Amino acid sequence: MPVAVKKQLLELLDKNHLNYCDLVSFFQNPDISVQEKERKASNFLKKEIQTVKAEAIEFPSHIDQIRVWLEEGNKTQCLEYQTYLERRKQGGDREYFKCISHAFEFLVKVAPVKKVDGAWLYSLVHYWNDPIFRDLIQIYIEELGLGSKKANHVCVFDDLILNLGLEHFVLDLEDEYYHQPAIQLALAYAPPEFIPEIIGFNLGYEQLPLHLLITNYELRELGIDPHYFNLHITIDNMDNGHADLSIKAFEKIYSKFKDKNTFIEKLKLGFALNDKGLSSKQIIKNLNLEALVLKILKRKALVGNVIHSDKCALNNKSINEWLGTPELVEEFVEVLIDKKWINLGQDPEQSRFWKLISHEEGKMYGVFNSTEKQIIYDWIAGTFFKDSNLPPQRIKLPHKNKDDFMFSFLSNGELEDIQQQISESGNLAVKMNKLLPYLAPHAHHRETGLWCTQRFVDFLFPFLSDKNLSRY
Structure with missing residues (x-):
């Protein structure tokens, strides 16, 4: 192992991991041993569980009530969705994503957790020869699409992000979006003592939430492929899907545990871990296109702060001076709004800035890609198109496909090796x-x-x- 790589691994092992993104990187690092990951997972989960208020967990007090309670919860979500559909039929607006870019922002912010979909069950595949875990292992390998790239949940979500041109935005997320993924990865490497917590977490995660149904509906409405979300509606169903398998697995494993009271208490703590970190509902509630636009402009400023002409000055500063310090970008945008270069709440075609970046004759044409322009366009327009009953513009995105880049002359022979061994x-x-x-x-x-x-x-x-x- 190269010295530099060995040093990096030692640093990862020694770190206290005060942020969640580091923890996610730790668990996803193939060069770190399973034993080290198990040790880190145990310590992290114990700390997370210590912050859970057991008395505040909403969960049935009797074992025979759990299935009925979960079924009633499922029914309630479906009824609320029907109420939502009725509101829409009566002319109600979309309630989650007012524009395409709101959906983009949501997909970016849920990406960290979607990229570890199903991970919490990985530790249980090591018990493959024990029939009592078979239902949970089946859930895991179905999350993996049974080995089909077109059905593997992580592959499906990665393709969606790639085709929308959002992959670079995911790299710029705040640490809070990695809290829940860190928990799921810790459960993936949790030692056997955490089996009840894993089962409890799975019970909660496999239930059908209202936000999933509405997200699926509104993404389709906006012309965004909802396949990833539709997958979770169909195979997580309460009749014969993952929700049902989760309950069956719980009932079988519970029957084998000697200390049933401890099992239920630990299961409830695992169930409560679902609520750690930012939920999809919280992310949707806090969508903020302006903040996303500022991120785009700050990133552009890193390379654009020395290439503008000094002929144009705004508030006694050249464009280069405005872009020279990332902290000034927000103020610079306010100046552009004040000087009417950007007219918020109007057709973007009435904004000089939009013409500069979107028209072929514009001096900044080509600086922003199609996805970035869609976000800037929607931010400028605001509610203009809704208020004026005019159709908004949709920027055509170039189609990408990971399969275009799958072949490599530099294959390391990994697949061939494991095929031969098997x-x-x-x-x-x-x-x-x-x-x-x-x-x-x-x-x-x-x-x-x-x-x-x-x-x-x-x-x-x-x-x-x-x-x-x-x-x-």
């Missing part, structure tokens, strides 16, 4: 233990991980191998 072994336990590392959260959505997931399914769930994978 074919040469006649022992099922040996085969399974070789596959497990590639089902980990950092690996399952890559080429080798997808192949290993398919083999895992063949060996453990042959009845799923012939299923229509498009369902997942």
Whole structure:
């Protein structure tokens, strides 16, 4: 191992990880051992659980009430969704995403948690030879799309982000958006003592929330592919989907635990971990296009602060001077608004700034990509198009596809190696233990991980191998 890489790993292991983004990077680092991740996961989860107020957790007090309680919650969400649909039929506006860019901002801010979808169940695949965990393992490998790239949840979300041109925005998120992903990854590497917490977390996470139904509906309305969200509506259903499997798994494992009171208390704590970090509802409530626009402009200022002409001055500062300090960008935008270069709440075509960046003859044409222009356009327009009953403009995005970049002459032979190892072994336990590392959260959505997931399914769930994978 190169000295620089070894030093970086030692620093990661020694860090207290005061921020969540570092923790996510730690758990997703393939060069850090499972033992170190397990130790970190245990410490982190204990600290998180200490902050949970057990007496405030809304959860049935009796075991025989849990299924009915969850079913009633599911029914309530569906009824509220029908009420939402009725409001829309009566002419009501979209309630989550007023414009395309609001949907963009939402997708960016939920990306950290969507990129670890299902991770909390990974530790349980190591118990593949114990039938009592079979339902939970089935949920996990279905989250992995049974090894199909088109059905693997992380792959589906990554493709959505890529096709919308949002991948760079995800790199610029505040640490608070990594809190919930850090918890899910910690559960992925949690030692056996946390099995009740994992089951409790899964019980909560596999239930159908109202925000998922509305998000799916409004994304489709805006012309954004809602496939990722629709997947979770169909396979998480209470009849025969993940919600049902979650309850069955809980009932089986609970029946085997000797200390049932402790099991339920720990399960409730795991259930409560769902509420840690920013929820989708909180993210939707706090959508702020202006803040997103300022991020775009500050990023552009890093390379544009020395290339403007000094002929144009605003408030006695040249453009280069305004852009020379990131802290001045916000004030610079206020000056552009004050000088009528940007006319908020009007057709963007009436703003000089918009013409500069969007018209081919504009001096800044090509500086902003299609996604950035859509966000700036929607920010300038505000409610103009809604108030005037005119259709807003949608900037055409260039279609991207990760498959265009999948082939590499620099393949490290990883897939070929594991294929050979599996074919040469006649022992099922040996085969399974070789596959497990590639089902980990950092690996399952890559080429080798997808192949290993398919083999895992063949060996453990042959009845799923012939299923229509498009369902997942």
